Amino acid sequence: MHRNLEYICKNFSALRYLILLITILGLSSSLQAQIAVTDTITGGSYTLDLPGDVKDMIDKTTATKCYRPPTTNTPIRSEPETPENFDPCAQNNKVNGFKIQVMYTKDRNAANRSRAEFAAAFPDLVPTLEYSQPDYRVMGGDYFTKRSAAADLARVKRKYPGAFLVQWRVYCRRAK
Helix, strand or coil: CHHHHHHHHHHHHHHHHHHHHHHHHHHHHHCEEEEEEECCCCCCEEEEEEEHHHHHHHHHHHHHHCCCCCCCCCCCCCCCCCCCCCCCCCCCCEEEEEEEEEEEECCHHHHHHHHHHHHHHCCCCCEEEEEECCEEEEEEEEECCHHHHHHHHHHHHHHCCCCEEEEEEEECCCCC
């Protein structure tokens, strides 16, 4: 008998916590709330089971901090207004674009000869000789995009099969 009483006393604290846990779970299940949520990206939906006080806190935070689009019927402009005489080249003389490179060498004389040949063969594409120590590049044409350079690149490749496009700063007013 004495042993049973000792066993009950030792395990009473564990038994007390177990009863408390069962009571809390039983009470909290009656305070549950369900939230149905639709995912804005995939369009799927799911349901959250939350305690009631958590749901109230989420609703309050959502109401105060989440963006709500204006309910007025004001049309939204798709593009910013630009003046009719807007000139994108007025502020920047050079912009990022593409050039056709036909030669890359360390020999300045060979680069100058290649530049002169390129100018004679393609007078509409202004050739440039760029020096970046210790190399020289012979390039021609000024293009905003690869697509705008495609026709001229095909024409240049007939004479210079190794020609290719390089990203480079180009003169805005000359670029195609």
